[in-house]
Amino acid sequence: NAGVMQNPRHLVRRRGQEARLRCSPMKGHSHVYWYRQLPEEGLKFMVYLQKENIIDESGMPKERFSAEFPKEGPSILRIQQVVRGDSAAYFCASSPKVAGRASNEQFFGPGTRLTVL
Amino acid sequence: DAKTTQPNSMESNEEEPVHLPCNHSTISGTDYIHWYRQLPSQGPEYVIHGLTSNVNNRMASLAIAEDRKSSTLILHRATLRDAAVYYCILRALTQGGSEKLVFGKGTKLTVNP
Numbered sequence: 220n221a222g223v224m225q226n227p228r229h230l231v232r233r234r235g236q237e238a239r240l241r242c243s244p245m246k247g248h249s250h251v252y253w254y255r256q257l258p259e260e261g262l263k264f265m266v267y268l269q270k271e272n273i274i275d276e277s278g279m280p281k282e283r284f285s286a287e288f289p290k291e292g293p294s295i296l297r298i299q300q301v302v303r304g305d306s307a308a309y310f311c312a313s314s315p316k317v318a319g320r321a322s323n324e325q326f327f328g329p330g331t332r333l334t335v336l
Numbered sequence: 337d338a339k340t341t342q343p344n345s346m347e348s349n350e351e352e353p354v355h356l357p358c359n360h361s362t363i364s365g366t367d368y369i370h371w372y373r374q375l376p377s378q379g380p381e382y383v384i385h386g387l388t389s390n391v392n393n394r395m396a397s398l399a400i401a402e403d404r405k406s407s408t409l410i411l412h413r414a415t416l417r418d419a420a421v422y423y424c425i426l427r428a429l430t431q432g433g434s435e436k437l438v439f440g441k442g443t444k445l446t447v448n449p
Contacts, residue, residue, distance in 0.1 A: 223379075252436060261423070262380065264436040275436060310379045314435065323368065323427075325437060327379030 221246070223313050223328035231334045232301050240296040240331045244313030251294040252312045252325060253286060262310060268294060269316075301335045308332050340424045345444045348414045356409040356443055358424030363404050368427045371398065371409050372437070373420040380423065380439075383409065419447045 224243040232238050244251050250269055254262040255278075267275040268288035279286065283301075288294040298305055309332075312325040341359040348354040360369065371383040384391055384398045386407070391398040397410040411418055423442040427435070 250435065254437075254439075261439040261441050262374075262437075264438065267436055278436070312379070312437075323370070323385055324382045325380075325435075327381065330379050 223311055223326050225309075225311050225328035225331050227331060228329060229332050229334070231336065233336050234302055235300050238298040238301050238305070238333055238335075240298075240309050240311075240333070242294040242296070242311030242313075242328060244294070244311075245315075245326055247315055248313035248326070249316045250314045251288050252314075253294075253296050254310045254312065256308045256310065256330075258307070265296075298333075301333075303335050306333055306335045340426060340440055342422070342424055342440065342443045344441065345446065347446045347448060348411075349448050350416060351413050354411040354414045354418070354445065354447075356411075356422050356424075356445065357406065358408070359406045360424070360426055361405045363426060364428065366428050369398065369400060369404075369407050370425045370427055370437070371396070372423045372425065372439075373418075374423070374442070375417075375420045383422070385427075414445075414447045416447050416449060419445055421445070 226241050252267050253265040255265055256262045264278040266279050266286045271290050283299045285297045308330045310327050310330045312327045314325050368385050368387050370385040372380040373383050374380045384393055384396050386398045386400055399408045421442040421444050423439050425437050
């Protein structure tokens with residue numbers, strides 16, 4: 220069973236461009252979480268999604284950021300008109316659905332390191 | 337989410353036990369205590385979790401104080417591969433609620449050969 224996959228692993232964008240980060244959860248997992256880690260800081264929660272639903276987006280910046288987890292395909296974190304402050308490592312995690320609730324454990328991917336020039 | 341307090345850094349020697357403390361004096365009765373670790377340039381990795389009783393798994397042991405206001409992650413024999421930032425996290429599992437993890441700054445563990 221492959222782990223959580225993220226691509227690309229490294230992404231370089233110029234200010235004003237769009238960044239698309241992809242996350243394929245572990246097989247059978249229906250819950251996806253996105254976290255951001257700024258240089259030398261801890262991880263900050265951004266958004267929690269289930270298939271076709273955003274459950275909690277309390278950590279998402281109000282503008283330029285959006286996330287989706289379609290019925291088919293990977294979850295996408297999209298950042299429009301990137302700025303230098305968006306440079307960070309973006310981690311995706313997934314967990315299975317257990318008895319109607321998310322499992323205790325989250326499985327993390329290797330992350331996408333975004334650099335904005 | 338309830339807060340946790342951890343030392344910024346700790347050092348250990350290879351092959352020796354390591355005790356990583358965590359204070360969570362405002363823990364509520366339904367909060368689980370979770371530990372994750374993040375190796376350099378990698379995503380976080382689940383280590384262990386518990387509610388009231390001490391827990392053991394292949395990676396570590398978790399000792400929870402009787403009043404639950406503190407806990408200790410125990411690595412029985414540290415190896416160089418255990419060098420990482422260790423995060424102590426409280427999670428309240430609620431039906432239909434957000435299952436997000438709230439990371440603090442964690443403890444950076446250095447293991448000396």
